[in-house]
Amino acid sequence: MQVINSNNSNNIFSCYTGVGLGNFDGLHIGHMALINTLIRESKLNGLSSVVYTFTRHTENILRKKLITPLLLTESKKIELLSETTLDYLYLDEFNEAFSRMSPEEFVIKILKSKLNIKLAVAGHDYRFGYKGEGDIPLLEQFGKKYGFKVVVIPPITCDNEIISSTSIRQSIINGNLETAYKLLGRNYSIIAEVVNGRRVGNTIGFPTANIHPEKYLVLPHNGVYITKTLLNGHLYNSMTNVGYNPTFEDVQQKTIETHIMDFHQDIYGEKIEVFFLKKIRDEKKFSNVEELIIQITKDMRVARDYLNIDS
Incomplete structure (x- = not known):
């Protein structure tokens, strides 16, 4: 797996890519289901698989006084993803200027121009663009407009609860490490x-x-x-x-x-x-x-x- 940091690279993909979208804080069971789907679908369609995410959690940039505790360091995220057959991890810098990009600007400037996208894989609750105005239906519209397929991962549950970074974070804060293990998968x-x-x-x-x-x-x-x-x-x-x-x-x-x-x-x-x-x-x-x-x-x-x- 190759790690690309937008701060140190002007890398623009010449090959077509399948792109996994999200914060991926925790790389829990739900995230890994998305990434495994990305890898499989990319291989089937002759695409390079790319996880696109940020060096810092978006909420910690937008909500300066309400810090979201993280489940993973960047180095641990790289270590866990390197154990898969993912081709690329693309780490972009999320800042206030980036946050003002409209959903369509994000698709044009990032997904099309930088990543040369032909396939997007995202969770059912994925949001993108200014104030999270972009959602899955809008991503699907842009997929038709700009020529890429969208695969949506439905909610993954454990014990009738949707697996999320928020629920894992709360389990850890409460000292319930056995529940965290079930939701994280480790x-x-x-x-x-x-x-x-x-x-x-x-x-x-x-x-x-x-x-x-x-x-x-x-x-x-x-x-x-x-x-x-x-x-x-x-x-x-x-x-x-x-x-x-x-x-x-x-x-x-x-x-x-x-x-x-x-x-x-x-x-x-x-x-x-x-x-x-x-x-x-x-x-x-x-x-x-x-x-x-x-x-x-x-x-x-x-x-x-x-x-x-x-x-």
Whole structure:
């Protein structure tokens, strides 16, 4: 898969393309159904398959004070799409000038002139152009006018609920990682570099790798989670605390601290990916460090039982 960034390229496709349209925040089961349809239909019609999306979530440009927490970093999106047989990922820059483009201007300037489109694949609720004035019926009209076919992906449901980035985001915020797994089709994860913390974990026998995720990334509800941690290609069993460590009064910044089980290496400065499997409990303030150690020991037993690890 080739990644094209509009900021670094004047690339105009000479070949005809099939284009998948959307924000694709999360690359959940519904998104992957769209992308798989795009790839299949493009191959059947001799087209190059292109996912067209933006470097930043459109809502975070248009609604400056109401930030939409993201389910994916750009690098993770590229990684997941590179595991498919997609030909191109085209990342465009969405800004206020772009947002003022009318639906027909978008079709002419982007889909026709830049992407040389012959096939558009979009979700049933896809919107485009100024203030989202363009919808699927209008896209179909433009398809007839400008010579491209439109394939519409119907709602994809799980347990009678339409799968959406909004519902997945809410599941994660609520700490319901098992529901998020079903809707995403994979465990929610956070990638970041291990940074220096206060090393309190070392003093109580549970050393942790502390990470600060990218800004705007959605974080699970404060609490303790059973996790898996990917480091240098190896997957380790782990337990992760998300929150403020209220037992220690001086903590003001929300942290993610992961204890990797049966692991004794110094990994400061290394990049890790933490996969959230199941919540054990909410965050709690303890009267003293001894109570905290007793509770962490209980949490560890729950995690090791869930992961089927001998204590």
